[in-house]
Every structure is written in C-alpha cells, then in structure tokens.
Amino acid sequence: MTKKFRLRLFLIITLLALSFPALAGRTLALTHRQREEKLPSPTQKNTSQTTTPITLKRAWEIVNAEAQNWQRSARVVSLHSIDHPNDSSASGQSGQRRAWQAVILSGSGAKTERVITLVDGLIQDDIQQSTGSEERLALEQPQIDSPEALQRALKFRPAFAPEEGKGQGFHFMLGRSSDTPVVTVRGSRGNLPAIIRMDASNGTLHEAKAMGFEAGGILYSRDAGQTWHASDLTDKMIMAVIPDPTTPGQVYAVGTQNQQIIVYRTQNGGKNWAYFGSLPKSAGDWPFDLEATMDSSGKVHLLVGTWSGVWSSMDGKQWISLSGLPEGPKQWLAVAHSPQGGRLFVSVTAGEKPGVYASEDFSNWSQLTPEPLRLSKSFDAQTVLATNEQSTASAWLLSSKGETQIELEEPILRAAGDFDSDIFAVQSTQQGTGYCSDREKTWTLSVPVASLAASTSFSEDRVIVAGGFRTGIYRSSDAGQTWDTVLSNPAQVVPGSNEIYDLAFLSGETVIAVNGSTLTWEDF
C-alpha cells in the first residue's frame, strides 16, 4: 500500500466511524419496517398533499398487525393520538387524527419495546429500546371507535372543549382503568386538560376528570426561619405571597381555585388567613406573580401578573387591568420601592414584544430590555436584579432611580441579599446555590432549590432562607456561605409537593413560605 492510499483509507474509515451511530439507528428502524403484510407498505411515506387521518380502531388494526408480524406473543400496550405539526385546536373534531403513537412489547418477560409512530395510516417511525419487565396487559380492539367516543364525551360534559396547549384539539387513547378496557377522549376544561373515559365495549361513562391541584398551603416562622408552623391556609394552590409595604404583619397571597384567581390576606404575620378578593373572570385562572406597591399618597396597590395583563386593586374587590403593556404573559413582577413611591417592573415572557417593562405611574411604560428576564428583589426591596437564566450577557440592577447593566460570571436563576453592597446568595442556572460577594463566589448548597429570600435585617444578621424543590427548607446566617437544614420535610407541617414556590420575610423574625400543591385529576 502506498502512503497516499493509506492516508485516504484512514480518512474513509474516520468518516464511517463518525456516521456509524446514525447508520446503526437507521438500520435498526428499517429492520422492523420491511415486512410482508397485507397493509400498505410501511416504508412508504405519504408524499402527496392529501392527508389521511384515521380513527382509533384503524390505528389499533395497523399496530396490532405490526405486533403480530414481529413476534407471535407481542402485544400492543399503549395507543393514543399525538399532534401532527399541521394540527390545530380544530383537529380531532371528526374523531380522526393524522398521527398516532403506540407501544408494542415483546413476549412474556418482555425486555424490548417498540415505539411506533403512525402518520396518515403509515408507520413513519419505529424505535426499539430495552425496557424493564412489567405487567402490562394487551389492549384489545375497542368496540367503541373514536368518532362515537367524542360524540358521547360531548353529551356527557357539554363544557368539554378542544385542547390548546401541549395538545391541539381532541385526542383519543386506548387503555385500561382498574383493569377495564377504556377509550379516553382528551380535551380541556378552561385552560387545563380534561379527560372523559368510557367503557371500550359499550361506551358507558367511566369517569370525567379535569387537571387540578390538591394539598399545598402556607407555613410561617417566628424565629427567622429556624422553626416552622402550619397556617390555616392549607389545601390551596398558592403561587405567591407579598408583604404589605405599609402595615406590619399584613401579607397577601394569590392562588387559583375553581378556575378563578383568589387573593387571601393575613393580618397576624401568616398564622391566620381570610379571603380578600377575587379577580374578574376576564383575568383568567392562572396567577403568575404578586406584588404590592405604595403610591405617593400612601395607598397600597396590589398587583397580580396574569396571561391577560397586570391587574391592580386597592381593596381586593375592584380590579383594573393596567394599560400600555404588550400582549403576552406577565410572568414576573417586582417593585423597587422608594419614599416617593415604587417603580414597577414587569417581565413579559412570550408574545410579539417580550421583555422587561418599567413604569412609575402604571400607565406609561418604557421597555428596558427586548428579552424576558427573571426578577429578584433585594432584602430592602429597593433594588431588583434582573437576570437571563441562560446568559450572563444580559443582567441589570434596577431601582426607582434608574437601571444599570452589569456583568455576571454565571447565568442566574434567582438571588437574595444586598445587591448594592454585592453581598448575596445566588442560585446559578447550572452550578447550584451559593454565596457571592465582590471578592468571591462559592457554591455551598447542592440540593435543588426553588426559592430564596433574605431577612429584612440582612445588613445586620445576614440571614437567608432557601426553599427546596422536593427537599426541605434551609437557612444561612452568613449570606449563603454555610447552610442548616431547618425543615427536612415541609409536607409534615403543611401537606404539599415540597416545592417551596415562594418565600417572604415580613421582618427580621417572621417568614412566610408557600408549599406548592400537587397535580391531581378532579371530577369534572
């Protein structure tokens, strides 16, 4: 062999090695697709402009035939429609869908599964992977097909609507519920998914459920986060809390219940709560965030960020939607206070004009950044740190006087402490939670964290509380250099998910924590 030949051979082998993973996967997929059968050739893709949506029964026939061709004892254990890129909220109205996904398990003691995707009645994707053995019963052909199932579902629950979210339109599933074969139609109730299940043999209603929440609520501490107690606001989906800027011991909480946004208030530092007011139906049913600010006359305005706008009220009864902001979710709010009044910052995280907007009078807005940023407040609520969780390039220090662009070494999710003096605890997007000063940065808390808050006396006591994500509550008395686990299982105090959605210090001693709710399916 000549030297040139050896070099060329080396380049070819390198090229082959680089493309091997994709080639191997493709070969594996093709192996299962090229079989003789009476169905249309599974390797054909529908290249014409016509679409061929199919029903649940037809989808079952196709995948069941594929299972029998593969192995005699193979069985279909999962079958449901999925979205095609061209689908919309109008899809599925006829009981037919273009795209379906099924799982076939190999014979008894199954260790191999095939995930098959059908588009227009043809197998478009077929991926095989090892799986654990588990008892998954075969799904037999349903007697009720998807068009009839949809008609029955709409009769059972007239408020049942197409889905617009992670799914588009009406979707159909074949499965089991308590060992009974069922056909399920998925749509929505309000803005959350809803499902109507019926007996696959005769169409009788099995259950109608909508996504909801259970458990969750508020805990409070009277010793700066060292010990925690249950409030009487429990079994509620609370998203955020905010202290009243003028009245000690008074705090507001916002949540969602029965498809409405509700505000609660405590006047004794978090122990006892009462209903304060509800937002109008036009505000929607999801509160992202809550703030409170004082105007120049000393009146307090509550602010709730929603999909429909930022809603403001002074009494919980009369609410107005602030004008001047672009369309889109007002996901994060923060107020930088001053004796003359507060400056409100709103992070619009989607839509045609996302970004951070600022206003002193709630009607005239200036766009500070064209990208949405997370907002963290300083211990004295006079400074706001606005950060891009995926980039260090865009970070701002915001106050009632103005804004300064700053440089960070890490992308930041949240921070708490004294931003003006450069001493604070920070949760990096990638590294964890730790201590930051102008001289050093160390990562000191590796558990997943969901919230951070600094004591209102932080400049003296350096106390920070970190709310965990399915872990516990942690406390530092040195601005995040070291941590103590003060509550390893918040659900033992207030049942919930142990995802601490929000924290707020009312004073150097009193702290409020929100234990998030868990997802459930409630009767519809």
Next chain:
Amino acid sequence: MFEKKWLHRLLLVIALMLLSLGSFTAAYAGTYSGWFTGYAMGNQYGGAGVEISQGHFANHYVYSCPGDPAAHWNWGTQITTPWIGMQDQAGRYFSRNLFYLYDVGDFSCSQGNYWVDIYFGRYRYSGESCNCPGVPNPGYCYTGNTNSCTQAINFGRSWKTYSQP
C-alpha cells in the same frame, strides 16, 4: 490506478449512505441543556391523560411557564438523553436514553428552562407506602422487587444535555 478507482467507489458508497439518512440526521437537530430531576409513584395518569410509566418524562406546562420554550413541546415529544439507569418491577437494572413527554410539573417554573423530570416507575416492596416527594400521596403503585421513589431520590439533580428531533 486500481487503488484510486477502488477508493472513489468506496467514497461514493459512503456518500450515498449518508444522504439516505435523511430524517435521522435531522433527529439531532435540537440540542438543549437543563436540570434533570426524578420522580416516581404519584398519579396513575400524567398531564396528558396517559398512564405514566418508565420511558416517560415531565416538563413545564405552557400555561404556567410560558417563558420556557420547552413548555410548548407537544405531548409525545421524544428526547434522547444520556443513558439513565433504573430498575424494573422485578428489580432488574436496565438503561434507556429515549423518553416521551406525557406529564407536567414545577408549576412555579423554579427549575429553569428545559428542565426534565424523569419518571422512575411506581413500584414498591410489599408493605411499603406508595409515597414520594412532589406527587400526590399515597399514589398509584404496583408491588415489585424495588422502590422506584428511592431510585428517583438517588438520581438527585444534575445538569444534562439532551436532544429532540
């Protein structure tokens, strides 16, 4: 001379094979990085109304976390991750790197964009509770030769890169 012809033919064959990959090369078009956590037990059905099982994952819901681009991914979205080990009902270890989106979580959006919550199963030893952090307790469980919640907790939280077709 013979060597040159042979090399050219080999190159042509390889080029044709690469061209035929088509959609498979596109399978790695989107690459993302985010926190990975684990959960187990809990509801029988996830946010999509499908029975949640090993091979499924949860991420943010578009209605509660609109700022996360991954929250807009549809049900059934497939991702390819680093290999993740888990135990089946019989307690046997296996690994998988393909997961399908059929559930939602973290409604306060605390874990950042592109967060992935891997489902570890609903198995528990006979006599054990069907409880696990982050999900309704008691949940829906099967008896087996392992505890899926223990596996989920031991998985912890780690920053990983993954891809989506």
